[in-house]
Amino acid sequence: MSKMPRILVVDDEEAMRESLNDWLKEDGYEVGLAAGGQEAIDMVRGEPWEVILLDLKMPGMDGLETLKHLKEVRPDAEILMMTAYATVDTAVQAMKEGAFDYLVKPFDPDEIEILIKKIVKQKELILENILLRKKLEERDQFDEIIGKSDAMQQIFELIKRVAPTDSTVLITGESGTGKELIAQAIHGNSGRCYMPLIAVSCGALPESLLESELFGYEKGAFTGAEHTKRGRFEMAHGGTLFLDEIGDISLKTQVDLLRVLQQKEFSRLGGEESIEVDVRILAATNRDLEKAIIENRFRKDLFYRLNVISIHVPPLRERKEDIPPLAKASVRKCCLELNKDEVNIAPSAMKLLVDYDWPGNVRELENVIERALVIGGGKEIAATDLPFTGREPVSEQLPKSLKAMEKIHIERVIEEADWNISRAARELGIDRQTLYNKIEKYEIKRG
Ligand SMILES: Nc1ncnc2c1ncn2[C@@H]1O[C@H](COP(=O)(O)OP(=O)(O)OP(=O)(O)O)[C@@H](O)[C@H]1O
Numbered sequence: 356m357s358k359m360p361r362i363l364v365v366d367d368e369e370a371m372r373e374s375l376n377d378w379l380k381e382d383g384y385e386v387g388l389a390a391g392g393q394e395a396i397d398m399v400r401g402e403p404w405e406v407i408l409l410d411l412k413m414p415g416m417d418g419l420e421t422l423k424h425l426k427e428v429r430p431d432a433e434i435l436m437m438t439a440y441a442t443v444d445t446a447v448q449a450m451k452e453g454a455f456d457y458l459v460k461p462f463d464p465d466e467i468e469i470l471i472k473k474i475v476k477q478k479e480l481i482l483e484n485i486l487l488r489k490k491l492e493e494r495d496q497f498d499e500i501i502g503k504s505d506a507m508q509q510i511f512e513l514i515k516r517v518a519p520t521d522s523t524v525l526i527t528g529e530s531g532t533g534k535e536l537i538a539q540a541i542h543g544n545s546g547r548c549y550m551p552l553i554a555v556s557c558g559a560l561p562e563s564l565l566e567s568e569l570f571g572y573e574k575g576a577f578t579g580a581e582h583t584k585r586g587r588f589e590m591a592h593g594g595t596l597f598l599d600e601i602g603d604i605s606l607k608t609q610v611d612l613l614r615v616l617q618q619k620e621f622s623r624l625g626g627e628e629s630i631e632v633d634v635r636i637l638a639a640t641n642r643d644l645e646k647a648i649i650e651n652r653f654r655k656d657l658f659y660r661l662n663v664i665s666i667h668v669p670p671l672r673e674r675k676e677d678i679p680p681l682a683k684a685s686v687r688k689c690c691l692e693l694n695k696d697e698v699n700i701a702p703s704a705m706k707l708l709v710d711y712d713w714p715g716n717v718r719e720l721e722n723v724i725e726r727a728l729v730i731g732g733g734k735e736i737a738a739t740d741l742p743f744t745g746r747e748p749v750s751e752q753l754p755k756s757l758k759a760m761e762k763i764h765i766e767r768v769i770e771e772a773d774w775n776i777s778r779a780a781r782e783l784g785i786d787r788q789t790l791y792n793k794i795e796k797y798e799i800k801r802g
Pocket residue numbers: 499500501502528529530531532533534535536537640641681717718721778
């Protein structure tokens with residue numbers, strides 16, 4: 356409904372029609388006039404009147420009867436009854452039949468104006484509500500997460516059950532299995548979905564940086580702290596905080612984090628004031644935290660805090676039936692990004708995809724598909740477009756020097772890890788700093 360709805364006045368008294376006509380037109384409304392019930396019904400059939408001012412007592416078809424017909428013809432029109440003091444009871448009856456409200460004669464223009472504004476406001480709210488609900492239903496279907504396998508179906512069920520609660524969820528699984536996607540689905544299906552989902556990649560930052568990222572800092576807290584900065588906990592207030600790569604945080608940060616989770620309040624670095632937050636925590640890791648606990652690298656108490664509900668995403672090789680739909684979805688996504696017509700996957704290529712072990716899981720699958728689309732260029736992804744057809748195409752051109760080999764190998768691992776340095780370092784079996792040094796030494800660059 357527009358802010359200036361079209362108004363139909365229905366009254367048998369000509370003087371009343373004329374004065375309402377003058378008032379409303381003066382206020383800028385478009386006005387129609389009907390002298391009786393039947394005329395009103397005919398007019399409403401022909402044109403979309405949005406608000407109807409309807410007299411209760413009219414000869415012939417009375418207001419109540421007219422109301423019923425009008426509601427049948429235009430259920431979304433809002434009807435305001437006009438009544439004399441003596442017939443207020445009937446007006447109340449009319450509201451039960453679907454009238455929006457009533458006005459007792461004599462009334463002044465301001466009263467009508469207030470009611471019309473109320474109608475417009477209410478219509479807006481209803482519309483907004485419908486839109487929100489539609490959006491929510493769309494999110495509900497997890498249409499971004501693909502998974503036919505029993506394991507994934509069980510995960511969907513679990514997401515549905517835990518999403519609306521405020522429980523902390525720990526999502527575990529190998530790299531590239533879709534943990535972040537699951538965190539997004541939990542947030543998206545929760546009551547917090549209109550508030551922010553704030554993600555922190557805990558493994559990517561050194562200890563001091565991570566702490567200031569999480570908790571923020573006050574101006575002057577350390578050299579370089581020129582302004583007060585809000586941390587991720589504050590930013591996530593009312594929403595969800597996703598602590599990614601939680602297995603990588605230092606023991607000191609573990610202690611600080613535990614305190615916040617227990618007390619639900621914290622202070623910014625260098626700050627006195629304690630800040631209270633309402634935040635739902637989701638965490639993810641590709642590490643074996645139970646093993647880390649035994650090796651004293653992860654605090655048991657923090658683990659129990661995080662692991663209230665646990666969702667384990669199995670590696671792709673343990674749910675091979677998910678590979679074909681994932682591969683197809685990847686093709687669709689890549690073709691869209693590369694602005695290409697969608698191509699098929701040849702059955703022989705699909706067999707290779709299904710048979711392969713996927714150490715890098717869905718992320719690796721996406722990379723393989725993208726590469727096949729770029730290098731293949733045909734109408735179809737053929738087995739020969741895949742990097743694991745048995746022959747190793749790059750091997751003939753491999754350099755002899757160890758240094759050059761090291762550079763190529765590091766580049767590959769970093770690319771495969773999507774430039775997630777801590778993950779690449781882990782896969783290479785070196786620490787992050789060593790990897791940074793090598794990146795600098797070999798001048799390895801993104802892309
Ligand atoms: N079930 C799935 N359906 C569709 N896409 C998926 C699925 N699982 C993973 N992906 C896609 O694979 C990629 C990797 O997923 P994601 O980043 O969620 O993995 P992760 O488990 O968080 O990995 P890491 O531990 O390395 O951070 C993303 O592009 C994601 O969209």
